[in-house]
Amino acid sequence: MLKIKRHIVIPVFVPHKGCPFDCIYCNQKTISGQSGETSEAEIRKTIEEHLNTVGDAFVEIGFYGGSFTGISQEEQKWYLEIGCSYIKAGRVKQLRLSTRPDYINTGILDFLSAYQVRTIELGAQSLDEQVLNNSNRGHNIDAVVQASRLIKDRGFSLGIQTMLGLPGDTRQKALETAEKVVKIAPEIVRIYPTLVIRDTFLEKLYLAGKYTPLGLEEAVDISAELLEMYEQNNINVVRIGLQPTESISREGEVIAGPFHPAFRQLVQSRLMRNRLEQFFREKNLSDLKEVVIQCKSKNISNIIGQKRENLQKLMTDFNISSIKVIVNDNINEFNVKY
Numbered sequence: 001m002l003k004i005k006r007h008i009v010i011p012v013f014v015p016h017k018g019c020p021f022d023c024i025y026c027n028q029k030t031i032s033g034q035s036g037e038t039s040e041a042e043i044r045k046t047i048e049e050h051l052n053t054v055g056d057a058f059v060e061i062g063f064y065g066g067s068f069t070g071i072s073q074e075e076q077k078w079y080l081e082i083g084c085s086y087i088k089a090g091r092v093k094q095l096r097l098s099t100r101p102d103y104i105n106t107g108i109l110d111f112l113s114a115y116q117v118r119t120i121e122l123g124a125q126s127l128d129e130q131v132l133n134n135s136n137r138g139h140n141i142d143a144v145v146q147a148s149r150l151i152k153d154r155g156f157s158l159g160i161q162t163m164l165g166l167p168g169d170t171r172q173k174a175l176e177t178a179e180k181v182v183k184i185a186p187e188i189v190r191i192y193p194t195l196v197i198r199d200t201f202l203e204k205l206y207l208a209g210k211y212t213p214l215g216l217e218e219a220v221d222i223s224a225e226l227l228e229m230y231e232q233n234n235i236n237v238v239r240i241g242l243q244p245t246e247s248i249s250r251e252g253e254v255i256a257g258p259f260h261p262a263f264r265q266l267v268q269s270r271l272m273r274n275r276l277e278q279f280f281r282e283k284n285l286s287d288l289k290e291v292v293i294q295c296k297s298k299n300i301s302n303i304i305g306q307k308r309e310n311l312q313k314l315m316t317d318f319n320i321s322s323i324k325v326i327v328n329d330n331i332n333e334f335n336v337k338y
Helices: 028-032 040-054 073-088 106-113 129-134 141-153 171-184 201-207 216-232 263-282 297-304 306-318
Strands: 006-013 057-064 094-099 117-125 157-164 188-193 236-240 254-256 288-295 320-327 334-337
Touching: 006 040, 040 057, 040 073, 057 073, 057 117, 073 094, 073 106, 094 157, 106 117, 106 141, 117 141, 117 188, 141 157, 141 171, 157 171, 157 216, 171 216, 188 216, 201 254, 216 236, 216 263, 236 263, 263 297, 263 306, 263 334, 288 297, 297 306, 297 320, 306 320
Parallel strands: 006 057, 057 094, 094 117, 117 157, 157 188, 188 236, 288 320
Antiparallel strands: 288 334
8 A cells, every 4th residue: 555655844934024914813923933033044953953853754844924925025035045955955845835815916926936835825814804804914805815816826735724713703704714715725724713822912902801712612612613614625624723832832921712732632532523423313322331433543532532521421412321442443434333
């Protein structure tokens, strides 16, 4: 059987100066851990440290942090030439970057294409006009749609970054945003529950009692619905929740919001429980002494849930005395015997 290589993205964070907007949730110095100018030596040190651990993998360099195409073309070229030097040496396959949807046009795409950029991620955050306005995004839905079309038409892979729980957002609006993203049909999606970060306008709203962040349970529940939607439409969800870093894990930097170091695992576990509950309802599984769930080894923790909460809930809701989980790597997702 053909073994699929791991896909590794080496992150290089660009100082947050490519964006003149002050989105109310944004403090990129905290989120990225990047607070000032970075030297070429520092960038190469970061890349080399990752390359020493990747082994036989498909490797990209990703430029994140600010709005990459918002910095001067001279500075973009400086970063891209560093990245391209690793492509020429055969150590990296291609480059990717993140930017704003209103910082994309045909000239920019021509420039990026010449420097081996193959994936462009757009920080859309929401596809609801009210939520975009409330968040001071500085662009509308049409900017996301138009930029996405240009990117795809020019042969780039498209990524869409979205957020949950921004001011004015609701569960229904989050689902509607996901439906619109599905119509855009990006190759990848990121889902970020909104966190209240120190030194942002959102922190001021929160402290004034004018903004209430999502609770962890609600954020997990909504994210599981979105993950289900994207998976059904063959869209790869590459990130759910901010990755813990020294900055955002530090006490006091995250003021409020559904931050959890294993947020994605919580979401995947919730999605698996949702699927099992649906299966139990469809098969009228209740009032049983024992149920045995077979699953692939990679799914076992998601089926059991943290502190066995998935199994406990299934037993309680369906009046089942015992649920056992055993590994069977010869099945698809799970198989239930009763």
